[in-house]
Amino acid sequence: MRPRTLNFHGIGTPAPAVDPGERPYWIDIDLFADVIENFPDWSHHRPLYITFDDGNLSDLEIAAPILAARGLSARFFVLTGRLEMPNYLSAKDVIELHKMGFSIGSHGHSHVDWSTLSPNGLVEELCQSRTRLSDILNCQIAEAAIPFGNYNRTVLRALKAAGYTTVWTSDGGGMDPNAFLRPRTSIKGDMSIETVRQILLSKPNPARELRRAIAKTRKRIF
Numbered sequence: 001m002r003p004r005t006l007n008f009h010g011i012g013t014p015a016p017a018v019d020p021g022e023r024p025y026w027i028d029i030d031l032f033a034d035v036i037e038n039f040p041d042w043s044h045h046r047p048l049y050i051t052f053d054d055g056n057l058s059d060l061e062i063a064a065p066i067l068a069a070r071g072l073s074a075r076f077f078v079l080t081g082r083l084e085m086p087n088y089l090s091a092k093d094v095i096e097l098h099k100m101g102f103s104i105g106s107h108g109h110s111h112v113d114w115s116t117l118s119p120n121g122l123v124e125e126l127c128q129s130r131t132r133l134s135d136i137l138n139c140q141i142a143e144a145a146i147p148f149g150n151y152n153r154t155v156l157r158a159l160k161a162a163g164y165t166t167v168w169t170s171d172g173g174g175m176d177p178n179a180f181l182r183p184r185t186s187i188k189g190d191m192s193i194e195t196v197r198q199i200l201l202s203k204p205n206p207a208r209e210l211r212r213a214i215a216k217t218r219k220r221i222f
């Protein structure tokens with residue numbers, strides 16, 4: 001079966017300042033622990049990848065130790081505009097995650113919909129965040145995750161021009177682990193462990209795969 005990627009955001013209880021639009025993507029620690037507990041078993045059925053968006057402090061305080069205890073790798077996509085803010089990662093935390101062996105990528109600077117930005121705005125979001133992370137870690141940043149999963153042809157061109165080699169979307173479904181664009185499935189707070197299992201282990205549904213392929217092609221063309 002084709003690999004799939006689980007995308008997480010915050011784990012635990014979101015702080016009062018967290019945007020209402022982001023709250024549904026926060027999940028209980030118990031659900032996260034359950035998913036990770038089942039992960040080795042599910043991975044026997046299909047290759048699975050793990051990513052995190054937004055750079056919440058729970059990446060380091062909750063997720064990283066649980067992943068490390070199981071020897072699992074993950075990618076953390078950080079919003080550089082939120083570094084050092086309360087309840088978000090600091091530059092020091094990003095270094096810590098990197099030292100633990102996790103991969104760090106860019107989620108942009110200020111969590112805006114890239115498909116609505118001007119060419120200059122895009123350069124700012126994509127290049128500024130990349131440079132900041134490169135400076136913090138003293139290494140090249142090759143991967144990005146698109147905020148809200150919203151992209152179009154202009155966004156993809158700007159990502160390539162900025163030098164990213166791998167870009168993670170939220171299109172769902174199976175992925176080619178060598179492709180430039182890699183779809184992910186976001187885990188939400190109202191999902192049960194059974195729902196997650198079904199999403200990850202379900203056989204491809206031809207009608208759904210076709211709808212996804214059409215939607216993705218549209219985003220690439222327009």
Ligand SMILES: [Zn+2]
Nearest residue numbers: 053054147148
């Ligand atoms: Zn995000």
